Amino acid sequence: MTLIDKPSAAIPAPREITTKPRISDKIFRGVVTAGGLFSLVVLGLILIYLTYQGYDVLKSQGFNFITGSAWEVVTDDSGNIDYEATDFGLAAMLIGTILCALIAVIIAVPISVLGALYLTFYAPTAIRKFMVSIIDLMAAFPSVLFGIWGFFVLMPSAEYWAKLLNKYLGFLPFFEMQVPVFTRSPFVAGVVLAIMIIPIVTSISREIFGQTPLDRIQAAYALGATRWAMIKAVVIPYGRSGVVGGAMLGLGRAMGETVAVYTVLNIVYQINWQVLLGAGGNVASMILLKFGEAGEGEIKALMAAGLVLFILTLVVNSIADLIVKSTGAKGR
């Protein structure tokens, strides 16, 4: 009896098992999380600072900043901007941005998708490796290189293509020409931008096509499909939305491009729907052009224009990213 009364010597007290991190791990996690949140901080700061700098302009112009199409700076005697009389309207450049980017996407996407199909399903391994390296390399080329190459090398050919388009498709309203100036047009800028976004659209399409479930591909072949029948029945339905996302990512890149467009395009502040006429512009290149001679007040307007461009590209990129991600997740 007495033995049972004092069991405490034999049975240890229940121990709590936890995964409480050590102090070193806490510091480590804190530092890494801080580093990871840096991108959030940067994006937030860009938004805050550009809004802060452009606030006066945005407040005085209101919706006219987006819808107006004149950019006329009126200053009073002491050199300050007279916000009542000044006109800051971004519409002409916004339309130019979207026009150039759309031309680029229309040219680049078919080429990229066909190229990606070739790389994924047709190319022998050695050729595929070589071509993929080449296309990755092209994505790393600086934009000033594309711009100057486009100006000196591509422009003469592109001018000829533009003349052909005008001659045979001139009845379409956007291929019309009143004044025959074919150089430095949105069309040429669009072709240069297309060449710049081909690598990114190709590599995203290739990634998406590469994720096509192998069992479906093999099932199609086993049913006697040719390669094209397999692509039509399996790959295209699977990858369609991903390719749309890739195209939008290319659109976002093309809208934000500065130097290449500045080099190739003849920047004129007007709304121009005739893609073959040598006048146009986009927001980014307009900022670069006006920045040189801008006074304090106009720089604020340029900051506001930068804010609009930032938000525009952010929205396009985010939608594109979501579409690409959701394609990768489905169909398993």
Add this chain to the structure above:
Amino acid sequence: MSTTVAIPKPGKPWTATPKQRLITAGIYLSAALVSYILVAITPMKGKLAYFTLFFFASIIIDFAASYMQRGMASAKDAIARGFVTVGITFAVLPIFSILFEVVKRGYKGLGFGLFTNDMSAASVNDPLGSGGLLHAILGTFLMVAIALVVAMPIGILTAIYLTEIKGKFAVPIKFLVQAMSGVPSIVAGLFILSAYVYPITGSLSGFAGSLALMILMIPTIARTSEEVLLLIPSDLREAGVALGGTQWRTVALVVVPAAKSGLVTALILGIARVAGETAPLVLLTGGGESVNFNAFDGPMGSLPIYIWKCFGQGTEESIARAWSGILVLLVIVLALFTLARFLSERKETR
């Protein structure tokens, strides 16, 4: 009496037979012939006409040949084959044109003096022998180095957060890094202008340029590092923890060393991404003409700005200078890219 059994030679039944090769060659030859004849007898002319006609002729002849041999399904397959080949041709054609033209137009300006002189005593319109790129190469090197010092830890920490800690912010951070990689370079320049140059220093400097380059560099480094760290097998992490290591020691002593060459590749790709960045530098650095070692004071030259200025002058000499500058920039980007490829290839084969 032994029976000799003929051992069949290993064949490759999937490769093209000589007859098939002959047919393929015949298709292309006849397509070339048709396009040549059509260009000769119709008003169409020029390289474009040859190319377009050759393309259509080869597809039509291939279509007909496949149809006669194997029927309609095979003929459609032939058309698709033709189109994807044209697609990849157009996709890689520009790069060969770019490489060829840059070398053709840029080599004239190359010389020893290009790497030992700056432009302080020469104007861009002087003959090609005078002046050089020293200030520009030095400026680019300094600014990229400063940007790298800041971007390297942040990029790699972001990648470690996404792959090792996988905290509750992982999904939004991944999204934000993707969004950051789409920020137009001119917006990065405007941001540094409004957040650093106007309120703090009031003057343009190389450091302001490197801050903008840093913003553009971080997403590239973070995304490439993330891919590299994801490839490290989790066995290694489990082994580290099983040996009693804390998470910090496991990451620092096991995971990161295992991914070392991949992380270096990420840094190199980050450098290649920003080495030719022009727009923010036009806004921020002031584009000096002489050698400047101090990134915090005075205008700083850089390769892209040099190219930009020479192109803007528009005279024969300055354009030739711009092409030489492009050639130097292109060689730098190519060297970085080849190095990155080499490192990641070695990683794969090990």
